[in-house]
Amino acid sequence: MNVKAYMTTLGEQARKASRALVRATTQEKNAALLAMATAIENSAEQLKSENAKDLANGKANGLDAAMLDRLAITDSGIASMAEGLRQIASLQDPIGEISDMSYRPSGIQIGKMRVPLGVVGIIYESRPNVTIDAAALCLKSGNAAILRGGSEAAYSNQALAACIQTGLKAAGLPATSVQVVETTDRAAVGELIAMPQYVDVIIPRGGKGLIERISEGARVPVIKHLDGICHVYIDDDADQDKAIKVAFNAKTHRYGVCNAMETLLVAESQAQAVLPILADMYAEKDVELRGCEKTRAIISANVATETDWATEYLAPILSIKVVADVNEAMDHIAEFSSGHTESIITENLSTTRRFLAEVDSSSVMVNASTRFADGFEYGLGAEIGISTDKFHARGPVGLEGLTSQKYIVLGDGSIRE
Amino acid sequence: MNVKAYMTTLGEQARKASRALVRATTQEKNAALLAMATAIENSAEQLKSENAKDLANGKANGLDAAMLDRLAITDSGIASMAEGLRQIASLQDPIGEISDMSYRPSGIQIGKMRVPLGVVGIIYESRPNVTIDAAALCLKSGNAAILRGGSEAAYSNQALAACIQTGLKAAGLPATSVQVVETTDRAAVGELIAMPQYVDVIIPRGGKGLIERISEGARVPVIKHLDGICHVYIDDDADQDKAIKVAFNAKTHRYGVCNAMETLLVAESQAQAVLPILADMYAEKDVELRGCEKTRAIISANVATETDWATEYLAPILSIKVVADVNEAMDHIAEFSSGHTESIITENLSTTRRFLAEVDSSSVMVNASTRFADGFEYGLGAEIGISTDKFHARGPVGLEGLTSQKYIVLGDGSIRE
Structure with missing residues (x-):
């Protein structure tokens, strides 16, 4: 032929x-x-x-x-x-x-x-x-x-x-x-x-x-989309219950999917309170944690390297970074995100407005699990794929x-x- | 450097x-x-x-x-x-x-x-x-x-x-x-x-x-757009005054622009009535006419070859083809148009609906000059270009x-x- x-x-x-x-x-x-x-x-x-x-x-x-x-x-x-x-x-x-x-x-x-x-x-x-x-x-x-x-x-x-x-x-x-x-x-x-x-x-x-x-x-x-390196950022002004609920769901609801969280960013002021609770919950699901130095000072975790920030695990592995504030969080996202989906947990309106406007991903969320980035959840009725390009179609x-x-x-x- | x-x-x-x-x-x-x-x-x-x-x-x-x-x-x-x-x-x-x-x-x-x-x-x-x-x-x-x-x-x-x-x-x-x-x-x-x-x-x-x-x-x-091979089609049910007005304007308003008409398609039933009038008007502007055999049986024109149908003249030259009906007109457009702008002259609603739905160009017009395909005329306020692609931006x-x-x-x- x-x-x-x-x-x-x-x-x-x-x-x-x-x-x-x-x-x-x-x-x-x-x-x-x-x-x-x-x-x-x-x-x-x-x-x-x-x-x-x-x-x-x-x-x-x-x-x-x-x-x-x-x-x-x-x-x-x-x-x-x-x-x-x-x-x-x-x-x-x-x-x-x-x-x-x-x-x-x-x-x-x-x-x-x-x-x-x-x-x-x-x-x-x-x-x-x-x-x-x-x-x-x-x-x-x-x-x-x-x-x-x-x-x-x-x-x-x-x-x-x-x-x-x-x-x-x-x-x-x-x-x-x-x-x-x-x-x-x-x-x-x-x-x-x-x-x-x-x-x-x-x-x-x-x-x-x-x-x-x-x-x-x-x-x-x-x-097309190539990668789903999705982030959840727990802001200074996060409600801790919502933060824990969303950070747990975004990682553990399903592992092998492009809208699963791969990196958790936590504001320094929140880290002491939320990380130990989350670490216990992830441990029950056998999620391997890889953290920055500040993370490892609070909970037990393997060392996260530069490569971790740039990796889509599609597996029960999570990298965690403690950041100073929303600026450092957005800098990290700008450097390592694949432009798929990022979520901020905060009760602060001004911080919300900045995160929504400045984060350059196909879906940007507030107080919601990255797992929602999906054509059915968005009400499209059906989905032929998710696009991380900015041209023509973007998102589901x-x-x-x-x-x-x-x-x-x-x-x-x-x-x- | x-x-x-x-x-x-x-x-x-x-x-x-x-x-x-x-x-x-x-x-x-x-x-x-x-x-x-x-x-x-x-x-x-x-x-x-x-x-x-x-x-x-x-x-x-x-x-x-x-x-x-x-x-x-x-x-x-x-x-x-x-x-x-x-x-x-x-x-x-x-x-x-x-x-x-x-x-x-x-x-x-x-x-x-x-x-x-x-x-x-x-x-x-x-x-x-x-x-x-x-x-x-x-x-x-x-x-x-x-x-x-x-x-x-x-x-x-x-x-x-x-x-x-x-x-x-x-x-x-x-x-x-x-x-x-x-x-x-x-x-x-x-x-x-x-x-x-x-x-x-x-x-x-x-x-x-x-x-x-x-x-x-x-x-x-x-x-981008590469070419503006724009067509005007004078339908069986065209108002002849409108047809003549638009066909003249689309060619002669400016020659070196991408939204100028390059080929005029005329329904057989209209050709005897409109072509002689238009030929006189174009002659006054020194527009060279190149026609199909049926056109040349009605007015004086040079021979149009296959190459003419596929050429953006950007000059005072016009190719003219007499077609059986809107189907032949749309077939010709599908084969030779560059997807920029096409216009039909008709008073018939059903023909209008078909032309609007079926012609695959960035602008499809009814009873209007192709010269309107322009960001300012469309009310965009400014224009950085015209796109003939179907992706992202289309048209002005x-x-x-x-x-x-x-x-x-x-x-x-x-x-x-």
């Missing part, structure tokens, strides 16, 4: 489908999503047997238990894919929304209309449910999608692709609205990210290595992040004098 | 200044802008004598009359730079604007806050007034700026930089908030576009060649295009259950 020619064909077909999708009604798009949900439920046995081939290959290739777990399609996984499709069908259609229409002195009327981006390329690793989530979000937002899943999930993804096709057909939408790349040749990824004439944006979902490779090579915009990305706004102008034979 | 080390220093200083600018009050920013305006007026003689050196060098180097004209700083140019600064001072400060705050079932309150992008790099050609415009727009939007003008305007730009410094100093803002690159070494551009750690976005202003080179080499996002880019939105979350010791 000539991978370049194959990917070019997918690109041409996607571009053409995107022109049909911009005309598709909300009713047609929802009908397709609901038909996909039914198709998935009706194909449960088929999905599981195809998935079993991937699992067998995975075992033979020595995938570890966590990877096999992510790869598995279970009955509850099938139910949740179908439920996800129905939820996305129930969300408001963002396309065509017109805002800010106003008259100008020249007599023209000007506003903005929300429109699809066009063609979205999604590159992901083992989880086959991403095939359904990504297809659904792209379709609802009027975008054609080209999906490239991990080779370890090839049988599962093709079986899910068949359900997607059933849904598109039922609604009379082009079969090429969603295309799942069939070749497992890695060159296909290289082609997909370098076809600006056919693909408008790439969204990589997976480990940092994958995302870095794609960002380096892409010739179109990439919506839902349907709106898959759209653009163009200017529309209405006149009455209006000319420029 | 070690250009890499020099540019790195500018980058570090700009990043540091951007953290101070995010704290700057609206009053401080406006005070700086107003002081710059006064400084420019007070330095009129100095500006003209430095500009005279550039003009003398330009003549010696054989610059043509149009380029020398763009390079010249006249008394009226000085007045309009000062006026521009005062206008930008009078615009509403976009920074800190909080929108869409609402409560979620978890109890957190979530919204978005508008914040600066950080550091903006601007690369431009001969016009020295861009130094002032760009500095003012970046400063008002809370961004640090690194400005790299054309080497032919080096003396002028350094003289203007001195006025900018006077303004920053008067307001107590960091001198490094706006830095004008002093070296004329072209390697400085290569460095500026490849420092993602210091520069958040590049805005090139100039010819297509410059913009292509920068887009190819940039390692940060670029706000004013202060808002130089900002980003981050999520802010307020809780009360809120944790994720």
Whole structure:
């Protein structure tokens, strides 16, 4: 197979489908999503047997238990894919929304209309449910999608692709609205990210290595986050109960997620009071503590090095630094944060205003756990990823992040004098 | 001079200044802008004598009359730079604007806050007034700026930089908030576009060649447009008076601008009536017409080739195509438009709705001249450029295009259950 020619064909077909999708009604798009949900439920046995081939290959290739777990399609996984499709069908259609229409002195009327981006390329690793989530979000937002899943999930993804096709057909939408790349040749990824004439944006979902490779090579915009080095800062004026509650939740609610706290900053005036209590609570959860010198003078902790401040542990490990005040806290954040999510615990309004204005992260919080940084918690209804870039979409990305706004102008034979 | 080390220093200083600018009050920013305006007026003689050196060098180097004209700083140019600064001072400060705050079932309150992008790099050609415009727009939007003008305007730009410094100093803002690159070494551009750690976005202003080179080499996002191949389509249901008025204005109001019409599409049912009238009007302005076969059966015109449909003339030349209907018009636009601005002339509501929804350009118009695609006409107050990309800023880019939105979350010791 000539991978370049194959990917070019997918690109041409996607571009053409995107022109049909911009005309598709909300009713047609929802009908397709609901038909996909039914198709998935009706194909449960088929999905599981195809998935079993991937699992067998995975075992033979020595995938570890966590990877096999992510790869598995279970009955509850099938139910949740179908439920996800129905939820996305129930969300408001963002396309065509017109805002800010106003008259100008020249007599023209000007506003903005929300429109699809066009063609979205999604590159992901083992989880086959991403095939359904990504297809659904792209379709609802009027975008054609080209999906490239991990080779370890090839049988599962093709079986899910068949359900997607059933849904598109039922609604009379082009079969090429969603295309799942069939070749497992890695060159296909290289082609997909370098076809600006056919693909408008790439969204990589997976480990940092994958995302870095794609960002380096892409010739179109990439919506991504690399790291989640999130901070909680306990301010001089923090309520200690809230501080302890949030600092505990932000670290221990889940470890392997990008919005978990990795570094706790504590104002010197608070350290004596809150650190011993928190240390006991973390100890019960077997969280390893790594502290600065001042921290280690108060509680028992390993030594934190420069590297710790710059590390996303994704594990039951926490680095702790005692700082003089909010200025030192914000300096530390400016130096080491990955721009994902930071939270301050304080009752002081002026300090709050400064922290909100000055901290340059996709989510900035007050008296709340960093774990809230999530599309569902924010009310987006669904999430295709989280962006730590400042361009286009920032923070959790839902349907709106898959759209653009163009200017529309209405006149009455209006000319420029 | 070690250009890499020099540019790195500018980058570090700009990043540091951007953290101070995010704290700057609206009053401080406006005070700086107003002081710059006064400084420019007070330095009129100095500006003209430095500009005279550039003009003398330009003549010696054989610059043509149009380029020398763009390079010249006249008394009226000085007045309009000062006026521009005062206008930008009078615009509403976009920074800190909080929108869409609402409560979620978890109890957190979530919204978005508008914040600066950080550091903006601007690369431009001969016009020295861009130094002032760009500095003012970046400063008002809370961004640090690194400005790299054309080497032919080096003396002028350094003289203007001195006025900018006077303004920053008067307001107590960091001198490094706006830095004008002093070296004329072209390697400085290569460095500026490849420092993602210091520069958040590049805005090139100039010819297509410059913009292509920068887009190819940039390692940060670029706000740009390459071409303005704008279309007017006279629909079956057009009002002929409006059609003629708009088609004439869109071509002849100014020729060398990106929002001028380059191709006129005419529905077959209208061609016999409108083309002869328009041909006479264009003839009076010495506009060369290049037409398809059907056009040439009605009026006298040279042959339009495939190349014509894909050319931005920026000159008194117009290509004309007779099409069957709005579908053929939209197909032609999808194939040849540069995504800048297209306008339909029609009285038909259903056709209007389709054209607005389906044409994928930064501005889509009805019964209005493409010449309206402009930041001032749209009410943005000022314009740093026009973007034909779908990401981030699309269409005329004013202060808002130089900002980003981050999520802010307020809780009360809120944790994720």
